[in-house]
Amino acid sequence: MPASEELIHLDSITKVYGAGDGAVAALQEFSLTVASGESLAVMGPSGSGKSTLMNILGCLDTPTSGRYWFAGQDVSRLNETELAHVRNRRIGFVFQQFQLLPKLSAWRNVELPLLYRNVRDRRSLALQALDQVGLSNRVDHRPSQLSGGQQQRVAIARALVTNPDLILADEPTGNLDTASSRDVLAVIRELNEQGRTIIIITHDPEVAPVAQRTVHVRDGRLVEQVAA
Amino acid sequence: MSLLKTIETGLRSLLGHRLRSVLTTLGILFGVAAVIATVGIGQASSDSVTARITSLGTNLLTISAGSTVSAGVFGGAGSANTLTMADVRGLQDKVSAPDIGAVAPVTQGRASIVSSSANWSTTVSGSTDGWLVTNTRTIGSGTFFNANDVATRAQVIVIGTTTASNLGAGVGDIVLVKQIPFQVVGVLAPVGSQGFGNQDDLAVIPITTAQDELFGGGVQRILLSATSAGTIGSAYLEANQILLQTHHLSDPSQADFTITTQTQVLSTAQAVTQTLTILLASVAAISLLVGGIGVMNIMLVSVTERTSEIGLRKALGATPVDLFRQFVIEAGMLTALGGLLGVATGLAVGYIVPRAANIAVTITALPVLVAVGVAVVVGLIFGVYPALRAARLAPIEALRAQ
Numbered sequence A: 001m002p003a004s005e006e007l008i009h010l011d012s013i014t015k016v017y018g019a020g021d022g023a024v025a026a027l028q029e030f031s032l033t034v035a036s037g038e039s040l041a042v043m044g045p046s047g048s049g050k051s052t053l054m055n056i057l058g059c060l061d062t063p064t065s066g067r068y069w070f071a072g073q074d075v076s077r078l079n080e081t082e083l084a085h086v087r088n089r090r091i092g093f094v095f096q097q098f099q100l101l102p103k104l105s106a107w108r109n110v111e112l113p114l115l116y117r118n119v120r121d122r123r124s125l126a127l128q129a130l131d132q133v134g135l136s137n138r139v140d141h142r143p144s145q146l147s148g149g150q151q152q153r154v155a156i157a158r159a160l161v162t163n164p165d166l167i168l169a170d171e172p173t174g175n176l177d178t179a180s181s182r183d184v185l186a187v188i189r190e191l192n193e194q195g196r197t198i199i200i201i202t203h204d205p206e207v208a209p210v211a212q213r214t215v216h217v218r219d220g221r222l223v224e225q226v227a228a
Numbered sequence B: 001m002s003l004l005k006t007i008e009t010g011l012r013s014l015l016g017h018r019l020r021s022v023l024t025t026l027g028i029l030f031g032v033a034a035v036i037a038t039v040g041i042g043q044a045s046s047d048s049v050t051a052r053i054t055s056l057g058t059n060l061l062t063i064s065a066g067s068t069v070s071a072g073v074f075g076g077a078g079s080a081n082t083l084t085m086a087d088v089r090g091l092q093d094k095v096s097a098p099d100i101g102a103v104a105p106v107t108q109g110r111a112s113i114v115s116s117s118a119n120w121s122t123t124v125s126g127s128t129d130g131w132l133v134t135n136t137r138t139i140g141s142g143t144f145f146n147a148n149d150v151a152t153r154a155q156v157i158v159i160g161t162t163t164a165s166n167l168g169a170g171v172g173d174i175v176l177v178k179q180i181p182f183q184v185v186g187v188l189a190p191v192g193s194q195g196f197g198n199q200d201d202l203a204v205i206p207i208t209t210a211q212d213e214l215f216g217g218g219v220q221r222i223l224l225s226a227t228s229a230g231t232i233g234s235a236y237l238e239a240n241q242i243l244l245q246t247h248h249l250s251d252p253s254q255a256d257f258t259i260t261t262q263t264q265v266l267s268t269a270q271a272v273t274q275t276l277t278i279l280l281a282s283v284a285a286i287s288l289l290v291g292g293i294g295v296m297n298i299m300l301v302s303v304t305e306r307t308s309e310i311g312l313r314k315a316l317g318a319t320p321v322d323l324f325r326q327f328v329i330e331a332g333m334l335t336a337l338g339g340l341l342g343v344a345t346g347l348a349v350g351y352i353v354p355r356a357a358n359i360a361v362t363i364t365a366l367p368v369l370v371a372v373g374v375a376v377v378v379g380l381i382f383g384v385y386p387a388l389r390a391a392r393l394a395p396i397e398a399l400r401a402q
């Protein structure tokens, strides 16, 4: 059994897409451990399997084989509804394309994950999260009225509003200019300094130093581990 | 997600596509309104047919010439004039027909009546003094002609109020029917229009006079009244027995006459209107079904359009059940709204049509409830498939869809 201070323990995970001749092994015998409170950057070229890794880490998809323990629980064999509960209660996502709903104001977007766990006081929790990312003066703005950096910060607020164990960011600065990237990375670093576990997936060497540790993925395999 | 929040989210999405939602709603609206209006019109015509027929009295029998039982052989009802005055005398025999009250033979045609001031064409019936009772009519002024008038071929006439006012004639005046002078001895009390034409526009003369001077020898129909509503069955059997005798028929299946009771007429008429109502309502129900398919179509479009939103919601923790509920409720809201507006439209039709056109509409609670219920069920059924699609979308596929 994995040690208790481990938040994430991947044990020779393999993910195969398709079947027969067209089968693609996006991850092969992939093992990784992430401690609680750690920040990790996952780097690798396009097509190396980073997004596949993120989907499995985020409980958005299940591995073809191997075991995945999340906070001591084996989540590799959960059904869709159980995975939805894990995502809702323990994981916050930040996507490259922000993934905000265009018709909802900033705080309504931040409120979304709370709708699926029936919490009261959703507005004040959302406002608190927006305050943490420095957007308390933009709560009623729609995504279209915000800059790219501000939109990504709304998305970060949405990721942390549920007080998750893990924040997973897939190319969070991929669609941002340098200045906005710096803002967003500063927010992420701050969250980690407050003790939150963070995994950033990126192919941008400028981003990786934000994390304490960097791992490289190539052809679906872990190739080296570098301490920051 | 709470039900209230699900409804709020659904409303937001429906309002986000206002025109589309309105058009989808219209499909259900017309379906529901059509069901309510057609059933309402059917109900009204059934009611009025029933009212007309029961107003004629439930103890009445009509004997007509010809047989409907073996129509192929005898050539259909009324094809041959097999009824005679001898039949009438037989039916009037109190010994063999104790349950038959009044008997009135009728021969009828259209004729022009000329008064001193006007000329008016109407239905002229030749009959006997039994006419009043067997038609459940009463005299308004003057008198009806009596048995003696019939025996003596008196040239007397009783007219309806419409006929009287069109002719400008009253009791005591002389009018001409086919150049033959008749004295008006009575004017019938009015009954108003009952749908079978204007029952106040008619004239009645002694049948003997009619046979000799106007329409020739036959008897077209014989109207009977049973002594009470309770004896109608035995009156029927007596009439049948007497006519078989006077027509020298030993086999009842060879009967060259047909006896109908008002109850038979009533149930036939009700069956006909009911069939028509069901037919019309089925057509309307099909339009409801088409409306339901419209809802399904729009919900499928909505699921496709919102694939990435569905993926995001799933990533944030929405379960398949949450998404299923979301889309079923949206479909349900579209149809419920269409159903309610359809009821309003149906009621409006029920209010306007009787005033604009001369068509009665009777709206009762049952078809309204059924139409709305069916609309909502249709919406839910047709919403289920799109909702299942939404619930089954894999979050990673859905997120990639952008």
Ligand SMILES: Nc1ncnc2c1ncn2[C@@H]1O[C@H](COP(=O)(O)OP(=O)(O)O)[C@@H](O)[C@H]1O
Pocket (backbone or CB within 6 Å): A017, A018, A024, A025, A026, A044, A045, A046, A047, A048, A049, A050, A051, A052, A053
């Ligand atoms: N849904 C899928 N079906 C089939 N092949 C896939 C699918 N997703 C990813 N792949 C393949 O798996 C490999 C890894 O993809 P991905 O994890 O997206 O890499 P990265 O995010 O590093 O670019 C690629 O070869 C890609 O084509």
Ligand SMILES: [Mg+2]
Pocket (backbone or CB within 6 Å): A050, A051
């Ligand atoms: Mg990728």
